[in-house]
Amino acid sequence: MPLLEVTDLRTHFHTRNGIYRAVDGVSFTLERGETLGIVGESGSGKSVTCYSIMGLVPQPPGRIVSGTALFDGVDLLHCSPKQARSIRGKRVSMIFQDPMTSLNPYLRVSEQLIEPLLIHEALTKREALERALRMLEAVGINDAARRIHFYPHEFSGGMRQRVMIAMALITRPEILIADEPTTALDVTVQAQILELIRRLQRELGMAVVFVTHDLGVVAGLCDQVQVMYAGRIVETADARTLFHRPLHPYTRGLQRSIPGLQPKGTELFTIPGLPPDVSKPAAGCAFAPRCSLAAGTCTAAEPALVEASPGHAHACTRMARGEITPESL
Amino acid sequence: MNDPILELRDVKTHFAVNEGFLVKRQTGSVRAVDGVTLSVRQGEVLGLVGESGCGKSTLARTILQLVPTTGGSVVLGGRNLGEASRRELLESRRDLQMIFQDPYASLNPRMSVHATLAEPLLVHGICGPSEVQGRVDELMRTVGLAPRFARKYPHEFSGGQRQRIAIARALALRPKVIVADEPVSALDVSIQAQILNLLAKLCREMNLALIFIAHDLSVVRHISDRVAVMYLGKIVELGPALDVIDRPRHPYTRALVSAIPVPDPDIERSRQRIVLAGDPPSPIHPPSGCAFHPRCPYAVERCRLEVPALVAQADAREAACIRLGEIV
Numbered sequence: 001m002p003l004l005e006v007t008d009l010r011t012h013f014h015t016r017n018g019i020y021r022a023v024d025g026v027s028f029t030l031e032r033g034e035t036l037g038i039v040g041e042s043g044s045g046k047s048v049t050c051y052s053i054m055g056l057v058p059q060p061p062g063r064i065v066s067g068t069a070l071f072d073g074v075d076l077l078h079c080s081p082k083q084a085r086s087i088r089g090k091r092v093s094m095i096f097q098d099p100m101t102s103l104n105p106y107l108r109v110s111e112q113l114i115e116p117l118l119i120h121e122a123l124t125k126r127e128a129l130e131r132a133l134r135m136l137e138a139v140g141i142n143d144a145a146r147r148i149h150f151y152p153h154e155f156s157g158g159m160r161q162r163v164m165i166a167m168a169l170i171t172r173p174e175i176l177i178a179d180e181p182t183t184a185l186d187v188t189v190q191a192q193i194l195e196l197i198r199r200l201q202r203e204l205g206m207a208v209v210f211v212t213h214d215l216g217v218v219a220g221l222c223d224q225v226q227v228m229y230a231g232r233i234v235e236t237a238d239a240r241t242l243f244h245r246p247l248h249p250y251t252r253g254l255q256r257s258i259p260g261l262q263p264k265g266t267e268l269f270t271i272p273g274l275p276p277d278v279s280k281p282a283a284g285c286a287f288a289p290r291c292s293l294a295a296g297t298c299t300a301a302e303p304a305l306v307e308a309s310p311g312h313a314h315a316c317t318r319m320a321r322g323e324i325t326p327e328s329l
Numbered sequence: 330m331n332d333p334i335l336e337l338r339d340v341k342t343h344f345a346v347n348e349g350f351l352v353k354r355q356t357g358s359v360r361a362v363d364g365v366t367l368s369v370r371q372g373e374v375l376g377l378v379g380e381s382g383c384g385k386s387t388l389a390r391t392i393l394q395l396v397p398t399t400g401g402s403v404v405l406g407g408r409n410l411g412e413a414s415r416r417e418l419l420e421s422r423r424d425l426q427m428i429f430q431d432p433y434a435s436l437n438p439r440m441s442v443h444a445t446l447a448e449p450l451l452v453h454g455i456c457g458p459s460e461v462q463g464r465v466d467e468l469m470r471t472v473g474l475a476p477r478f479a480r481k482y483p484h485e486f487s488g489g490q491r492q493r494i495a496i497a498r499a500l501a502l503r504p505k506v507i508v509a510d511e512p513v514s515a516l517d518v519s520i521q522a523q524i525l526n527l528l529a530k531l532c533r534e535m536n537l538a539l540i541f542i543a544h545d546l547s548v549v550r551h552i553s554d555r556v557a558v559m560y561l562g563k564i565v566e567l568g569p570a571l572d573v574i575d576r577p578r579h580p581y582t583r584a585l586v587s588a589i590p591v592p593d594p595d596i597e598r599s600r601q602r603i604v605l606a607g608d609p610p611s612p613i614h615p616p617s618g619c620a621f622h623p624r625c626p627y628a629v630e631r632c633r634l635e636v637p638a639l640v641a642q643a644d645a646r647e648a649a650c651i652r653l654g655e656i657v
Binding site: 158187243275 | 520523526544545548551570590594597598
């Protein structure tokens with residue numbers, strides 16, 4: 001049985017300008033100890049997927065229209081608030097992109113670090129502080145005994161991200177959801193944080209959901225990768241297969257847009273047009289208006305995720321019918 | 330080879346650090362830019378890379394004379410901007426324009442695209458009121474926007490389109506040099522490529538000199554002719570883009586290049602990576618000697634004592650490390 005099984009998740013936002021279908025029918029599973037990457041451009045629904053699982057979608061305007069997220073027999077989307085509290089922050093933790101806005105600037109780091117322990121594990125304050133100190137050392141903060149009493153603003157960006165990771169991992173969760181945790185950091189610091197997540201994952205044996213727009217980060221970290229576009233999964237495969245034999249034109253387009261992979265001095269490959277407006281769903285495949293291989297059939301019906309080989313699925317009608325080949329992408 | 334259009338000679342920009350309540354006194358200074366010598370030719374793209382806090386944005390602002398220089402000189406087309414009168418500076422500003430990182434913050438939300446693009450034309454008296462419309466249409470077409478959108482406001486555009494408007498505004502006065510401070514960092518991958526293509530095309534067609542500041546080395550490698558690597562206010566390596574990024578010499582450049590994730594699982598998982606310890610040091614209390622020595626895997630005692638100079642090597646490359654010969 002998978003550790004987490006998300007089925008047909010749909011999260012919509014009801015606003016004055018219409019209904020934004022931020023997540024529109026997402027299903028995936030996460031095994032114990034696995035690292036799952038979710039890739040997509042801004043507005044593709046990758047963050048809202050995570051927020052929905054964590055119960056962090058503000059309702060209203062958000063509404064979870066359908067779906068289940070089974071974690072150890074409990075549906076995270078429909079369980080009682082009490083049940084949710086016993087899981088969230090203890091067995092499933094989350095870290096965010098911007099550690100400055102997700103740490104409380106008025107509280108010392110020590111107080112924020114021990115909060116999950118006081119709530120979930122009923123430790124005394126002294127025991128909790130002892131654990132917090134060991135955790136800070138584990139995430140590589142020097143002079144932790146002194147710096148644990150600092151306020152968030154006294155740390156640099158990379159150090160703050162370490163504090164947040166320490167806070168998320170202090171209860172030894174089974175799943176860590178990481179929403180672009182390195183996007184705001186310098187590459188040298190990003191390398192440190194990725195190394196840290198890898199090491200702690202090995203030591204604690206937890207599963208990681210890693211949300212990013214950077215295919216390079218995914219390549220080094222993830223076992224399974226899913227690509228999202230306009231609130232849906234358009235392709236999912238293990239990392240090697242996805243990079244070496246992508247089957248969806250959007251995945252290939254993303255890959256070809258990376259400057260590092262293209263010969264210098266040539267015109268960069270670009271995906272024409274703009275990301276779709278999820279408040280105005282078009283008929284058929286959402287990527288069709290930007291797809292160079294689109295045909296009339298693409299806008300006729302909504303493409304379903306079909307399995308091309310075990311573990312490798314894509315949502316391209318023409319690829320599924322054999323009208324285009326992987327080599328032609 | 331033509332002469333450099335823009336030259337920086339030993340440019341220094343320091344900021345005073347004041348302490349005290351009511352009575353402030355200067356207790357130190359931040360050496361944001363500390364002795365930078367660079368030159369750019371017409372039609373050349375110079376990439377400037379470094380971690381946050383290394384002084385690359387301050388250098389951009391210093392070039393534009395948006396912050397006062399502490400020492401050295403910025404020379405644009407033979408004129409020393411530090412000594413220029415207000416009038417001369419206004420004239421020089423025509424030739425020197427800037428594009429900022431955040432197209433949401435750098436455009437006035439109350440000004441339509443037309444007003445945004447017409448303002449510099451009228452202020453500098455480039456064309457009379459009757460010709461403005463034609464020039465605005467032309468600018469919009471140059472950056473790939475349809476002129477019929479001229480009456481729209483910034484909030485009606487996406488991030489990529491806004492950055493196009495910012496580029497059009499920078500081009501309005503037909504400048505010779507453009508300084509672009511992280512122009513694509515805030516954009517999605519697919520949009521990033523569109524803006525990079527546009528910038529490269531404009532430089533080629535208009536013979537513009539471009540100083541392209543970014544922290545993403547793969548982007549810089551693609552667009553630049555030459556690359557300068559900055560660390561704590563100083564240039565530590567300078568040379569042709571492909572040489573510097575594919576065969577870095579300075580230990581800092583090596584670490585920086587090694588930290589870029591490669592979008593290929595096989596390469597990414599098998600390669601050797603240099604993971605630097607710690608954060609960049611504070612520019613208020615820079616380390617002695619070579620500023621990189623506390624994080625450098627090759628540092629020896631001598632690095633703590635000597636400040637390395639940027640030394641030109643035989644192959645048009647420069648690097649500031651005293652152990653260059655020993656660490657190949």
